[in-house]
Amino acid sequence: MFVRSATASTAAAAVLGAGALLLPVPRTLASDHASERQGSPIVVAHRGASGYAPENTLAAIDAADALGADWVENDVQRTRDGVLVVLHDTDLKRTTNVEEVFPDRAPWAVKDFTAAEVSRLDAGSWFGPRFAGARVPTLTRFLHRLERNDQKLLLEIKSPQTYPGIERDILRVLRKEGWLDRSHVRDRLVVQSFGVDSVRTVRALRPDVTTGFLGTPAVADLPSYAVFADQINPSYATISADYVAAVQRLKGAHGKPLRVNTWTVNDAKKAATARSYGVDGIISNFPDVVRHATG
Template sequence: MSARVAAATTAALLGAGALALPSATAHAADQTSAPTSTRASAQTSASHDRPLVVAHRGASAYAPENTFAAIDKAADMGFRWVENDVQRTKDGELVIMHDDTLKRTTNVEQLFPDRAPWKVADFTAAEIARLDAGSWFAPKYAGQRVPTLKQYMNRVSRNHQSLVFEFKKPELYPGIEKQGLAVLRKTGWLDRHHVKSKLVIQSFSADSVKTVHKLRPDIKTGFLGTPAVADLPAYAKFSDQINSTHTSISREYVAAIHSLKGPHRKRLEIFTWTVNDAAAAQRVAGFGVNGIITNTPDVVRKAIS
């Protein structure tokens, strides 16, 4: 997720229009084999964290964000919840990438020097599959790739992890909600077990969250932003969580969220982000937040233990 607060820009809560089905795109299978360990620790040791600790883009302080290495690192550290970002390529493949440009976290400038500004939407899945998504972080991660959503979901499953799934900048990719749900269904993530306890879908776009809720009202959803307290009842009609940046909330704001019920008639929740130090973790835990999204999950876990 980005470090900005999307509040004022989401007042219009209109439904999305017609949604496109995903196009068929040939792409490589999982780029690396899954570790032999079942990583049972990721399934159990963090399962009772309160607040829940979510590894932001994987354990992204310790491995390149949104790669297999990052979610594997989170699993190795004992964290069962991870967060990711989903965008779409030129030829219709969904991939795991935070920025709408490939420049910051890959070697795209070296491989394609004449393709500035290197937008995700301007490259095919095959071109993105060639990129090194690890060397920018550390030499030992050279060769990490940008996963497709299908590859990523299979890896999260193998790691016995759960997912906070973010549609990133959906206004750039009409129909991405229906397409993303199709991939989740094909990878086994829309059965009752996953929907009930292993999946949250969030976005900075109220329209996108509302679309997901309309398409699959059983899925737990989250709106990224800090709406005014007076506006919270409107969001509670289609969003189970209000997921705000930690610098924008207070004990009173958290209490206002908890005073409402979401679309599933359960108490509205808040996952706050991006909390990377002990003091901030203790502060928001004291507010009673339900989850903490962090690049440094070990630091947060220790702080709130």
């Protein structure tokens, strides 16, 4: 199961090995705002810089940092014993060696494993030998690394129907780690989900937190989403300039124009098109490619 294309592995090694040559000037909040006025969308590293390092790992956060990506997107789930971990799939098969370590535990759902069991898994070798031994991070460890790098977080609540009450659990960890203070909430944190009820729950529990809905609601339905969301974050394949404009004409839950962050855009041509649509942000596995195409 540990297979990675030679092209991607070579690209990763080249970029990360020559980070000093490619590193752009870090973007502060002030420079983000200046870029917005000039029409450049914010760039968000999807699951970290997952084109260059195994997704949702600390290595992917660091790769995003090396490439100058201030914003990092991740996915949060809950283990059997209630620990929040950062992982995209609801099972462990694709990005870990769980089938080798626990061969009798099919279907290897995250919710069926304890945090201690998940911590034993190799979450890096599937991407390339350089990352062998990378682990599935807890949300706490993920936040610590973002803090060390002075990065910002677009946090996705993954499959909330699988984890009743996960919104409270996430907010509890965010609060414990200092991510619900005024400065983090104002400048460095967005919580999003495909689950309407999940986004509403976060809004009800912490009205100050910026929230996003993942998906492409019909234009006629957008006003109902604006009641509880500050962002509408759709797939690139589903949007047009007219759709983006329709979203941005509305004010979201905090009384500011709804923002649009589109995913997952991995090449320069699509990035340029997304910029021409007027999106506020672009989520990408290759944040450097998007930055160079839109900056």
